Amino acid sequence: MIAGVARELRAEAERTNERRVxxxxxxxxxxxxxxYDAIVSLGVDDEAVSLVSTREGFRFEEHRPRSADELLGRTREAVVLDCHGQFVPNALGRAVGAVDGGGLLILLTPLLDDWPGVRDRFDDSLAVPPYGLGDVTGRxxxxxxxxxxxxxxxxxxxLGDDPAGDALERDGLTAEKGDERGGGDERGGEGEPDDADDRDAPSPPPGAAFPAAAYGACLTDDQARAVRAFEALADPGSAVVVESNRGRGKSSAAGIAAGALALGGADVLVTAPAFRNAAEVFARARELIESETDWERDGIDRDGDADDRDLRTPAGGWVRFLPPAAAAAAAGEADAAVVDEAAALPVRLLEGFLDAPAVAFCTTVHGYEGAGRGFAVRFRERLLDSRFAVRDVRLDEPIRYAxxxxxxxxxSRALLLDARPAVDDAVADASVDDATYRALDPEELRADETLLGEAFGLLVTAHYRTEPNDLARLLDAPNLVARALVAEGRVVAVALLAREGGLDAATRRGMYEGERVRGNMVPDVLTSQLRDEAAAEPRGLRTVRIATHHALRDAGFGxxxxxxxxxxxxGDAGDGAAAGPVDYFSVGxxxxxxxxxxxxxxxxxxxxxxxNRNDASGEHSAIMLRPETAAGRDLLxxxxxxxxxxxxxxxxxxxxxxxxxVIRGALGACSASVPVDLTExxxxxxxxxxxxxxxxxxxxxxxxxxxxAALVEGTDLDDRAERLLVRKVLQGRPWEEVADDLGFASTSACMRALGDAYTPLVERYGTDFALAERERFTGE
Known part of the structure; x- marks a missing residue:
């Protein structure tokens, strides 16, 4: 029976160029x-199937749930996701994204009525001490x-105990159900395919620099616009950002452009989290290069160009792959760099590609690729502030499926991949004084899709690390609470908060001796790294995420x-709060x-x-505390x-x-005084x-x-003078470097400015001896 269901699903998927589950x-x-039986019945080649499971020993390509990001940029005819043992929401998003049009996603789950009550290894990761597995919910x-x-x-x-006991609850077929799908008529008639391969290839735009074959290889007008934008990479100082949801052909467009640039003699350096993520880029580049090259005429041995990561052209052009770290280091040596799946790379690594003469970043805007949204939230600001002229292209029309x-x-609905805050017009007139503070109860969030979508949408758009796993944490983790400001019935600001600390002596001792304790980020750092065994005893509340609607930034809502x-x-004000008051608030x-x-x-x-710098943000991480009780004040x-x-x-x-x-800000927020005790x-x-x-x-x-002392306690110096104290005096940088960094005309001018900066510090901190010594030179 299952084989028959699979065949019917696959037949409809292929007929409509859609996917089925x-x-x-x-x-x-x-x-x-x-x-196994279903895949065999479909006649799918084992090489086109991936399986995500905690088990091993399958004949298909295998991935662990925690490393399903290996599927990024891949195209598979079938993906099997084993949801037993460890169901990781991120893995579901990545498995869906890898299935091609006409393909099948197979989910292995407990009985659906029982599944919310099942606890597995992922739930165990949500059971943050002092909470246990029994405190984790199944919302x-x-x-x-x-x-x-x-x-x-x-x-x-x-599934029954044997095939005879299997029961079909839903057949999953959508034929004659176009009304359920919201737009069946757009296909040109009920049941007709919307096959990307049947579309007319876009024509080369007037004045196109790339060969006509490059545009002939495009399947949509969106893709052709992206290829045209890539033409700018022939000019130093140009940057192209291509954004799309999965399956819109951004990698193919990048490959076509890379091939066209190489045909013109350019050295194009390509990178991605792994080569398999860039395989589509190289496949499209190779197709274009081969279509435009007369191998016999140009005397090129095709067998000598067999390396899929290293494509050469008669004009001396080159499309080559390097892993991200090596590519970032070599970016300045190429004519152009192309970074695919850019959102999966750390911001610090992305900065290295700003050394390239020209650069393109291809990134997914929904789908939570990689570690999160570092590119969209953090790195994009740096790119816009750089020397590059940036051109943006957005691809919306699907290619891999209808x-x-x-x-x-x-x-998108199950994982809130397209979660967005309320539209700007709905909150534009919101006043911070009129907003209502409220708790976001997990059960209420589960039952109210609008409330959940607006709150989670704020977290997604405002932070670089929000992903499907965080949706599960929001709904199920016992240590998390959420609070919001609501105006005109819309969520305009949201905070995700984690209870930490309050740990018993045995747990604190284990943490001090090197054991990892889940969830308690601040107590863990203070205990294990900074060697304070008592740090996990006070109770803290850490702000995990805080986000304000972008239309209301800098209006006081946060x-x-x-x-x-x-x-x-x-403190005492929190006596009525769930689980009692806290000794301190914290943030990292x-x-x-x-x-x-x-x-x-x-x-x-x-x-x-x-x-060290954080891999995802590219920044040094700060931990800050706000004490509320005597225990919190002692800790700080x-x-x-x-x-x-x-x-x-x-x-x-x-x-x-x-x-x-950053140093000025961190020192300025330090509450410890600095004793000044200088000799004569x-x-x-x-x-x-x-x-x-x-x-x-x-x-x-x-x-x-x-x-x-001055930077911790505050100065009356201007910004450049304070930076001078940091760069030269505290960081010990060479005079020439400091003068150049801070814009001084010469090193001697920089030296004089440092002396000037110390004049008020002598006045402020100087002893009677120091002031008398000053009077020898100034007469004051």
Missing amino acids: LVLAGDRDRGTDAA FRERLVSTLRTHPGIAVVA RNDPVEAWA SRLLGEVHDEFG YGATPRLLRFWDRAGYRTAHLST ARHAVAFRDRERDGLSDAHRDVDPD TEWRSVVGASVGPGMYDSAPGAFRDLAL
Whole structure:
């Protein structure tokens, strides 16, 4: 029976150039056997099938649920996703995205009625101490099951103990059901295919620089527009950003353009998270190069060009692949660089491609590719501030499957892949004073799709690491709470908060001795890295995400929301809050000057700045605390002093290259005072450098102590003078480099400016001896 269901689904999928889903619900072993039988009955080549499972030993290409991002950029005829053992929401999104038009996604699940109550290894990751597995709910799976049972294009088979006991709950066929799909008439008639291959190839635009064959290889006008935009890569200083949902042909367009550039003699460097993610780029580049090359005439041995990662052309052009780190390092040597699946790469790595003469970034705007939305949220601002003239192209028309593919619509709904905040016009007149503060109860979110979509949409658009796993955490994790501001019935600001700390002595001891404790990010850093065994005893509330509607930025909504959270959960005021009040609030984030100012104004104080950059954000991560009780104040006092002392030495070591404005912000938000205790000899050097003939090099430690004190306690110096204190005195950079970085006309001018910066510091911190020494030179 299952083989017959699979054949009917596949036949309809191929006829309509859409995809279908087959759910095999029940025993895991029976489901695995049934999936094999279904694939065999379809006649699909094993090489075109991928299986995502915690089990091993299958004849298909295998992936683990936690590493399903290996499917990024892939095209498969069938994907089997084993949801037993460890159901990872991210893996579902990536499995769906890999299935080609006419293909089948097979889900192996527990019986659907039972699935929300099943707990597996993913749920165990949500059971953050002091909570246990029994505290994790099944709302995410409950919602997912509802979509499987109601959405078009999904067949459900309840497996019995043997094939005779199998029961077909839904056949998943959509023929004569166009009204369910919202747009069946657009296909030109009921049941007719919307086959991309039947479309007329776009014509070359007037004045096109690429050969006509490049445009003849395009399947949609969207794709042709992208190829035309890629022509700009022949000119140094050009950048192209191509954005699309999955299946719109952005990788193919990049490959066509790379081939065309190479035919003109350009060296085109291509990268992606792995070569398999860029396989489509090279396939399209090879097709174009071969179609435009007379191998015999040009005397080129085709066998010598057999490396799929290294394509040569008669004009001396080259399309070559390098892994991301190597490609970033070599970007300046190529004529143009193409970065595919850019959202899957860390921001810090993406910055390396700004050294290329010309560069293109191809990225997916929905579907949560890779680690998140680092490209869209963080890196895009840096690109726009760079020397490049940036051209944007958006691809909307599907290529790999039909425009009305029901599986795309199902995945978008089930995983909120297209979640968006309320439209701008609906919130444009919102006032921060009139907004209502409210809790976002997980059960209410599960039942209210509009509320859930607007809240989660804010998190998606405002943060670079929001993904389907976070949707499951929002609905099911016992340590998380969500709060929002609502105006005119719309969510205009949202905060996702995590309870941390309050751990028993045995857990704290284990953490101190190297055990990893899930979820307790701030206590873990303070305990395991900063060696404070008592840090996990106070109870904290960490802001995991906070987002304001983009139409209402800088209007006070974020500050108002944080203030409400502080009032609800802080100290004695939080007695009525679920699980009681907290001893401190905390936040950990990729530090930028703007964010440091925001959290400083909200009353948070710096406790730590990581020595390494975060892979996803490309920033050094800051941890800040806002104490509410005596226990919280004690915790901050210990770590503020430790941070102050670490930075005195660390700024010339691990933090030597950190943005001086980040250092200024982090030190300015440190609550520990800085003792200044200089010897008379040191004061002579400082005073002499500020108002006399002295030299900075005669007592660098004294200058460092004064600079640290001034930046922690605040100065009246201008921004450039403070940056000078950071770059030269605290980070110990060479005079020539500092003068160039800060825009001084010469190193001597930079030196004079440093002396001037210390004049008010002598006045502020100087002893009677120091002031008397100053009077020798100034007469004051």
